[in-house]
Amino acid sequence: MTVDAFRTKPSRLKRPSISPLRYPGGKASLYTRLRALLRYNGLTSGTYVEPYAGGAGAALGLLVTGQVKEVAINDLDPAIFAFWKSLIDSPSDFSQLIREARLSVDEWQKQRDAYLNAPRDDYLRLGFATFYLNRTNRSGVLNGGPIGGMDQTGNYKIDARFNKDGLTERVRLIGMYGKRISVHNMDGIALINQYADSPNTLIYADPPYFEKAGSLYLNSFTSGDHEALAACLNGLNDRRWLLTYDNVPQVAQLYGERRSEEFSLNYSAHRVMKAKEIMVYSDALVTDEERLL
Ligand SMILES: C[S@@+](CC[C@H](N)C(=O)[O-])C[C@H]1O[C@@H](n2cnc3c(N)ncnc32)[C@H](O)[C@@H]1O
Numbered sequence: 470m471t472v473d474a475f476r477t478k479p480s481r482l483k484r485p486s487i488s489p490l491r492y493p494g495g496k497a498s499l500y501t502r503l504r505a506l507l508r509y510n511g512l513t514s515g516t517y518v519e520p521y522a523g524g525a526g527a528a529l530g531l532l533v534t535g536q537v538k539e540v541a542i543n544d545l546d547p548a549i550f551a552f553w554k555s556l557i558d559s560p561s562d563f564s565q566l567i568r569e570a571r572l573s574v575d576e577w578q579k580q581r582d583a584y585l586n587a588p589r590d591d592y593l594r595l596g597f598a599t600f601y602l603n604r605t606n607r608s609g610v611l612n613g614g615p616i617g618g619m620d621q622t623g624n625y626k627i628d629a630r631f632n633k634d635g636l637t638e639r640v641r642l643i644g645m646y647g648k649r650i651s652v653h654n655m656d657g658i659a660l661i662n663q664y665a666d667s668p669n670t671l672i673y674a675d676p677p678y679f680e681k682a683g684s685l686y687l688n689s690f691t692s693g694d695h696e697a698l699a700a701c702l703n704g705l706n707d708r709r710w711l712l713t714y715d716n717v718p719q720v721a722q723l724y725g726e727r728r729s730e731e732f733s734l735n736y737s738a739h740r741v742m743k744a745k746e747i748m749v750y751s752d753a754l755v756t757d758e759e760r761l762l
Contacts, residue, residue: 487533489600489639490524490552491609491630496675496713497526498734502748504536507671509755510709514538515669520657521676523549532646537671543653543660547589548599548611550654555596557652560644564637566597572628577605577615584611604631658701665705671754672710674702679717692719699723702751709754716747724749728756 486497507513515537519528522542532540544550556563570576583598599611605627606613616630617623643650653660657676664670676698677690702710703726714720716731729749750756 485530485534486526487529487639487642488524488526489556489636489643490526490549490603492524492526493608493610494678494734495524495526496673496734497524497530499527499713500530503527503531503671503673504534506711506754506756507531507536509757510671512537512669512671512709515671516541516664516667518660518664518670518672519543520660520672520674522553523675525553527673529643529646532649533642539649539651541651541653541660541664543655543657545654545656547654548584548595550652551589551592551596552599552603553596553650553652554654555592556600556640556643557647557650559593560640560647562593563597563600564640564644566593567633567637567640570601570631570633572605572631574615574619574621574627577601577627580605604636658698661701661705661710665708670709672708674698674710674712676712676714678715679719680715695719695723703727706752708751710751711754712749714747714749716745720747720749727751 485500488495488497503517507515507517513536516539517528517531517537518541519525520543522528522544525540525542528540528542531537542553544553580598580601583594584602587595587598589595602611603609605615607616609630615621615627617626621627657674661672661674664672676695679695702712703724706727712724720729727749729747731745731747733745
């Protein structure tokens with residue numbers, strides 16, 4: 470079955486945009502689908518887990534709209550982890566850094582240096598540098614260049630995506646929910662195993678894709694890693710999880726026994742285009758209302 474971004478009739482729910490990170494290919498637009506899955510499975514007082522969180526757009530949307538009680542966010546990338554850790558541990562300091570940030574190529578170079586060289590456990594420095602680059606670089610790509618170019622001659626300038634009021638508001642909101650957000654920095658499979666036996670839990674895995682991840686984010690996934698993830702998830706088929714991938718033949722090979730459906734989401738790394746993706750479900754997950762009747 471092909472579904473366009475899981476349009477849920479009759480009303481299309483507006484999804485909240487809360488993540489301060491710009492994430493190419495981010496899954497915040499799956500909010501409506503995830504919200505429905507949480508309801509069909511009686512998990513609205515439960516925990517929602519993202520082992521490959523990135524911008525965690527869907528997780529935050531579900532938390533602040535009360536669809537779940539707690540979320541767990543995990544990313545193996547130390548810079549992405551430092552961002553979430555510093556934001557949750559010290560939202561006021563983080564907001565102050567946003568308010569005081571200079572938006573210039575000189576400052577961009579300093580933040581880039583911190584991103585590359587700051588101690589990995591200096592969470593506020595590394596986390597803010599990661600955020601700064603994500604907001605000032607083209608398409609949010611961390612190892613890319615600044616919007617407008619180094620000479621700032623482009624139509625859009627380095628400050629085009631750095632609305633201080635909007636961003637500090639997002640940080641304030643997330644800070645209010647800090648006690649209900651746990652942040653982890655481990656391999657995704659380790660986190661899945663950690664939460665596999667927790668009651669009332671939905672795990673949503675959005676691992677690096679087979680083909681189109683490119684340089685958008687840390688992508689050290691080998692074919693062995695894809696296989697290990699499949700062995701882990703297929704072995705937890707009696708728990709409630711879902712998975713999204715690019716729609717390539719390897720997914721059908723690894724998850725051929727599971728239910729799956731194709732979907733599209735608007736994907737804008739360098740230009741807007743329709744991306745064909747696939748969603749895979751564990752057998753234990755109720756995926757539509759009818760099965761409850
Ligand atoms: C496809 S992105 C996730 C996008 C995210 N769902 C969103 O909506 O923004 C994959 C993420 O997995 C992280 N990652 C890569 N390898 C990992 C691993 N072995 N364990 C955990 N996270 C990993 C990357 O740093 C990246 O942020």
